[in-house]
Amino acid sequence: MEPPATLDQLVADASARIAASPSLGDLRGVEGELLGRGSTIADARAGLRDLGPDERRTMGRLVNQATAVVTEAITARRIELEREETAARLAGDAVDVTLPGRSMVPGTLHVIRQVMDEIVDIFVSLGYTVATGPEAETDWYNFTALNFKPDHPARAETDTLYLDYGDTAEGVLLRTHTSPMQARYMEQHQPPVHLVVPGRVFRRDPLDPTHSPVFHQIEGLAVDSDITFADLKGTLTHFAREFLGPDLTTKFLPHYFPFTEPSAEMHVLYRGAWLELLGCGMVHPAVFEHVGYEPKQVTGFAFGMGADRMAMVRHGVTDIRHLFDPDLRILMQYR
């Protein structure tokens, strides 16, 4: 039988080992050695049955005390280790708010979209309404309603991209201009009409510095009972001055479009050079007839301009292909 001094010694050693256990796994090992089978305490408890009654009572109390002290020390250390391990895990997960951030490059609208918005805004401030139409258009709206004759060259497959819709009564095509919206809008609305139509249009042109098979237009239409060519000139000159500069000079040269008569091109004197800016004219009576207006009671003017060209003029872009380049280093120069 171990003398009490040895048990005291054991408790002191045990407390030191428990306190020094570096991890929960380690502590479980120490617990087995101190209290489990074959441990000094377990052996002392087993030896009690060989003692006389008095000695057994004294020794029993000492063994119970030693067990209680060791168990308590283990519990205390376990709580401590659990807390440390939780703290370490949280520290590992933590976000380091002192690291420098990843900077975001702010995006912008594409330069063509910016210019279209700007042009539309100029007309909206004059009281115009904005509408958009379908990019897949019928032959009727794209050509016939606009007074194109059946053999007009623009209808040729070499100029226009036709869509294969199988056996349809009439051809379906990618609209070659935004003018079909003149007819669509007038069919649905009675005069007075003040309309602008921004949109994407398509022609069978190879991509080169000044042509793209996909480009953008802004259409305009004003119809009322007594609109004159003077209104056309005043409105479009106002627009050009808002867009390019207050002292801009404009001139109107005769031109031909099937859906306007007379027709003109507006040129502007910009940075020392004459520049063709848009096509325009007085709405042809045949167009009014096709949309169900009474041609004797209304007059109007229409115009159409290339938004890509406007963006090129505004930003000094010399090759239209730059506008469609997906390389942001190129596009970001035009902001």
Ligand code: PHE
């Ligand atoms: N639709 C014509 C074009 O694409 C432009 C235009 C519009 C001309 C309206 C006159 C009136 O070239």
